[in-house]
Amino acid sequence: MTSTTTIFLKTAAAWIGLAVIGSAQTLVVKPVCGKAGSTVAITGSGWAEPQPVCYYKFLFQGAEFAPRQDDGLYGPPNATGTIPATAMPGTGVVKTELRLTADDTLLQCRQTNFKVVTGSNDPWKDGTGGVTAGAGSIDIKFDPSGVCDVTPCTSLVFIQTRSVTGVKMDNTTRRVTYVEQGWDHAADIDKDFTAAGVAIDRIWGKAVPYYGIPGGAATEGFSGQPAPNSDKVTSMSDAPSRPDSSYPADIKTLKIDFETAVFCRSGDDIGEYFGKVTWHWSRNKGAATGSGTVTADAPTRAAPSQNLSDALNLWAKNHGFTVPKQVAPVNSGQPCK
Amino acid sequence: MPRITSLKRLRALVVLLGAGSLSVSYGQNYSPYSDFQAMSGSALQTLQIMLTSFAPQDEIIPALAIIPTGASVNAAVFPPFERAGFTYSSSPTAIAVSLTELQNLIANIGTLSSVTAGGVSPTPKLSFLIVNQGKGFEVVLNGADAATLFGVIRSTLSANKPALLTLQLISCPLALGDPGAPTDVTAQVGVALSGFRINRTNNHFVGTATLSNKSASTLAGPLSMVVLAGAGLSLANLDGNTCNLSPFGAPFINVPCGLAAGASVQVPLEFENPNFQAVQFTSLVLSGPGGR
Numbered sequence: 001m002t003s004t005t006t007i008f009l010k011t012a013a014a015w016i017g018l019a020v021i022g023s024a025q026t027l028v029v030k031p032v033c034g035k036a037g038s039t040v041a042i043t044g045s046g047w048a049e050p051q052p053v054c055y056y057k058f059l060f061q062g063a064e065f066a067p068r069q070d071d072g073l074y075g076p077p078n079a080t081g082t083i084p085a086t087a088m089p090g091t092g093v094v095k096t097e098l099r100l101t102a103d104d105t106l107l108q109c110r111q112t113n114f115k116v117v118t119g120s121n122d123p124w125k126d127g128t129g130g131v132t133a134g135a136g137s138i139d140i141k142f143d144p145s146g147v148c149d150v151t152p153c154t155s156l157v158f159i160q161t162r163s164v165t166g167v168k169m170d171n172t173t174r175r176v177t178y179v180e181q182g183w184d185h186a187a188d189i190d191k192d193f194t195a196a197g198v199a200i201d202r203i204w205g206k207a208v209p210y211y212g213i214p215g216g217a218a219t220e221g222f223s224g225q226p227a228p229n230s231d232k233v234t235s236m237s238d239a240p241s242r243p244d245s246s247y248p249a250d251i252k253t254l255k256i257d258f259e260t261a262v263f264c265r266s267g268d269d270i271g272e273y274f275g276k277v278t279w280h281w282s283r284n285k286g287a288a289t290g291s292g293t294v295t296a297d298a299p300t301r302a303a304p305s306q307n308l309s310d311a312l313n314l315w316a317k318n319h320g321f322t323v324p325k326q327v328a329p330v331n332s333g334q335p336c337k
Numbered sequence: 338m339p340r341i342t343s344l345k346r347l348r349a350l351v352v353l354l355g356a357g358s359l360s361v362s363y364g365q366n367y368s369p370y371s372d373f374q375a376m377s378g379s380a381l382q383t384l385q386i387m388l389t390s391f392a393p394q395d396e397i398i399p400a401l402a403i404i405p406t407g408a409s410v411n412a413a414v415f416p417p418f419e420r421a422g423f424t425y426s427s428s429p430t431a432i433a434v435s436l437t438e439l440q441n442l443i444a445n446i447g448t449l450s451s452v453t454a455g456g457v458s459p460t461p462k463l464s465f466l467i468v469n470q471g472k473g474f475e476v477v478l479n480g481a482d483a484a485t486l487f488g489v490i491r492s493t494l495s496a497n498k499p500a501l502l503t504l505q506l507i508s509c510p511l512a513l514g515d516p517g518a519p520t521d522v523t524a525q526v527g528v529a530l531s532g533f534r535i536n537r538t539n540n541h542f543v544g545t546a547t548l549s550n551k552s553a554s555t556l557a558g559p560l561s562m563v564v565l566a567g568a569g570l571s572l573a574n575l576d577g578n579t580c581n582l583s584p585f586g587a588p589f590i591n592v593p594c595g596l597a598a599g600a601s602v603q604v605p606l607e608f609e610n611p612n613f614q615a616v617q618f619t620s621l622v623l624s625g626p627g628g629r
Contacts (some may be wrong), residue, residue, distance in 0.1 A: 059519065161397050184512035188585065201395045205570075205578055206511030208588035215506060216399035216430050241424065242393045245460070245464075256395065266611075281476030290393070291424065322568035 025110055027077070027333030029094050031149030033115035036087040040114065042066060043095060044077045044333070047108060052100055054107060059095040060084065060114065071098060087116045095336055109336035121146035123262075123275065124299040128233050131277050131299050136291030137239035138279055140299075142262045144223035145231035150274050151222025154267035156234040157210040159304070160260045162201040162309045164250035176254065181246040192315050198307040200315040201258065209315050210265065212236050222267070234262065240281045241290040254292075256281040261304035264324075271326035275301045276308075367418065368472040370453040370537060372441055376469060381436050384443075384469035386455050387415055389425055391461040399506050400429035407434055418466060418473030420457070425464070428453065432500045442493045449489060451482040454570055458482070462511060479493070480512070487513040502577060509580035517627030518563075518581060519561065525552040526596075526622040528562070533616045541573050542608040550596040557625040558595035562604055563587050566618035574607040581628045582621075589629055 010058045012084040025046040034040065042058055047115035056077045058066035061121040067082030077096050091113050098108040121143070140158065144150040167174040175197045178186040185204045200209045212218025221234030242254055277299035283292030316323050343567055352396045376384065379423045386403040402410045412427045434442065445450055452465060455476045464481035466475040478486060487508050494500045508514050526548050533544035550556050563579060565587055575588035608616055623629060 053476075074358075079348055160396070181393065184510065203396050203398055203506075203510045205505065205580040205586050207588065211396060215396065216428075217397035237397060238395075239397055239424070240395050246393050289422075317588050318584070320565055321586075324568065 001012075001196070025076075025108060027094075027096050027110040027112050029112050029114055029333075033117050033148035034083060034120060035118065036083055036089075036116055037085040039080055040094070042077055042081055042094070044096065044110070047071075047076045047098060052102065054098055055101050057099055058096040059093075059097070061087070061092045062095075068099075083114070083116060089116050089118050091115050092134070096333075097336075104123050110332040110333040111336045117148065119146075120148040123147045123150060124277075124301075131279075131296050133279060133294045133296040136241070136281075136289070136294055137237060138294050138296060139235070139237050140260055140277060141233050141235040142221065142275065143231075143233045144221060144274075145233075147223070150223045151269070152267050153269040153272075154222050154225065154266035155265045156221040156223060156232075156266050156274070157263055158218055158234065158236050158260050159263045159308065159312060160201040160211040160236075160238075160258055161198050161308045163198045163257045163307075165197075165255045165257070166320075167253035167255065168250050169252055173255075176251060178250060180248045181242070183246075192318055193312070194307065194310045194314055196307050196310065198259075198311045200311050202315070207319070207321065209312060209319075209321060211238075211260070222258045224267075237276055239291060240294075242283055242292070243290050244285050247285045251285065253282060253284050259305060259308050260269065261308055266324070271324045273304050275299060276304050282312055302323070338428055346517070359525065360368075362385065365428050367455060367474050370447060370455070370474050372429075372472055373467050373469060373474060374447050376443075377440060378436075381439050382408065383411075384439060384467070385411065385414060385551045386442075387425075387429055387464070387468075388507060389423075389464040390424060390507055390511055391464060391482035395508075397611050400426035400508050401433055401507055403432045403439070404431040405439055406434075414468045415466060415473075418475055420475065420477070421462075423464065423477070423567075430503060430506060431603070432503045434497060436493060436613075438494055438497060438500075442490065445489050445493045446486065449482075449485060451478060452486060454474060462539070463507070463513070483511065484516075488515065490547045498576065501529045502575070505577055505580070509578070512580075514580055514628030515626065517625075519623035519625045519629065520557075521582075521621060522552075522556050522624040523621045525550065525556065527551050528620050528622070530616070531604075532599055535604075536607070539612075542610045544606050544616065545564060546604045546606055546620070547565075548592070548596065548604060548622060549601040550598055553598050555598060558593060558594040559626065560592040560594075560596060560602075560604050561589045561623040561629055562621065563589040563621040563629075564606070565620060566608070569610065569612045569614055570616065570618065572606065573609050573610045574605065577629060579629050582623070589623070607626070 027044045030041045033047050046305055054071045056069040058079055058081050059087055066079040093111050094114045095111040097106055101105050123143050127143035127145050131142050132139040164176045165173050167173050178189040202209055203215050213220055218236035221232040223231045240256055258279050262271045262274040264270055279296035281292050281294050360404060382405055387400055389400040390398040404410055410431050454607050457477040458479040460479045463476045464479045529547045532545045533542045536543050572588040576591040577589055579585055579587045590604055592604055596602055
């Protein structure tokens with residue numbers, strides 16, 4: 001299981017934006033659980049920056065587990081720590097100390113818990129998660145059960161983008177608009193495309209950008225809820241299609257690149273992404289069927305691309321939607337004991 | 338409850354090459370539409386109508402199944418009457434209608450020769466498939482005929498709000514709404530909100546908006562108030578979502594009649610408000626017939 005080792009979806013910069021000058025400091029460790037040997041992101045906000053030179057010290061169960069970080073120009077804590085390979089399963093304590101460089105005087109300290117587990121599921125592969133690309137269609141399932149860092153969220157959904165490219169007769173390519181493809185509402189649909197040619201994939205007329213909700217092509221999941229129904233797989237299907245009439249005269253092949261990201265739209269993890277999969281549809285003009293072929297890349301726990309974020313923001317602007325944002329972290333630590 | 342559309346048995350959409358006149362094919366033993374017009378009473382209990390988009394799609398456009406209230410969708414009855422080369426869904430979204438509504442629907446649709454003729458348009462956009470007691474009838478319509486069909490369905494089911502809302506799953510993306518466009522009369526209408534209270538049975542926030550015609554002219558009906566609420570507040574008693582007017586997808590509630598100069602009308606409002614935040618929103622007011 002590798003999910004806890006590489007997922008740093010919340011950047012220090014994001015939390016800096018939430019900091020309130022003069023407020024008490026916070027400490028955020030992500031993920032909040034993982035196997036021995038896994039890495040964690042340590043961030044925070046509201047830490048005082050005294051004039052004397054000082055530094056941050058990061059401890060797991062009393063032992064340093066991340067490189068020291070100079071303060072001063074560097075602002076709040078922003079480090080990556082590695083949970084010792086010898087750490088025993090159970091709840092451990094992560095501490096962040098701000099100390100004077102000159103004499104090591106402790107100025108401030110905050111701590112939070114990190115749970116060492118023997119295993120954490122891969123939401124794309126274990127349980128009922130996975131990606132299945134078939135003839136002209138794809139099924140995507142994200143299973144949050146037993147995954148350390150996907151909790152708690154009361155509504156896990158997919159946000160999907162599309163980008164349409166046409167292959168010309170001379171094998172060069174160009175973007176193809178929906179006006180050219182002759183779709184209903186095409187002029188308005190084209191307004192949802194960013195300068196990079198990417199747009200949120202939604203049936204026209206929906207109030208939210210979440211794929212298939214409402215609409216029937218997806219089911220929303222959740223995680224970290226009270227037993228016995230604590231987790232639910234979020235799933236979706238897609239089957240793009242184009243008839244020959246959608247092809248401009250100079251285009252022999254239509255290709256659509258999709259990016260599908262897992263997003264928490266409500267709950268403690270609101271505004272967070274938990275992984276993504278990119279996949280591709282292609283159809284030659286004159287093919288026997290309109291459904292084309294679908295291939296998928298391996299799903300990852302990586303953050304979505306900037307193109308997806310830009311497309312989501314544009315969609316929200318055009319459709320009067322407010323994108324859920326991350327709120328002040330629940331896991332913001334407490335004064336050291 | 339959202340549900341996933343199974344793709345297991347979806348078949349490929351064949352591009353119909355070459356233009357031609359509407360062709361009628363009973364190779365799959367289709368029955369004439371009149372057979373279904375002759376059905377009544379208990380025979381209608383098992384009747385099902387499936388509406389399927391054949392338009393190009395990125396996100397899947399759901400299929401809809403019109404069924405009698407109390408019945409469940411029995412998707413197994415459709416495949417014998419599905420045409421080879423087209424893509425159908427095995428899990429359409431249900432629209433429940435009363436037997437009277439169903440009978441009226443069959444009768445009213447029966448006045449559309451574009452439907453009763455059956456066959457497949459050379460520019461296929463929508464399948465209308467009706468199945469009962471081992472009999473099946475299908476017509477694959479072009480956009481114009483599909484819009485006419487949807488107009489008949491909407492007028493027949495005008496008292497069935499859930500049905501009208503569900504029909505929008507297809508009618509909006511396929512542009513099968515009412516023709517024409519209403520007038521934005523927001524500047525001529527005053528909107529005053531009452532206090533809102535919690536309905537403890539569903540935790541919805543309920544109140545009223547009073548629309549007042551500030552102009553010297555009568556505002557033509559129907560009126561629609563488009564509610565533009567922020568995050569965390571959603572209109573629960575909506576009549577639809579905007580499809581042709583920006584912001585697209587915004588919920589609206591209808592007032593069937595017009596509003597004389599100086600007159601007022603109260604509009605009941607019901608919000609889902611899980612965070613118990615203050616009920617605040619901006620609104621647009623639309624006047625006259627036409628797709629919202």
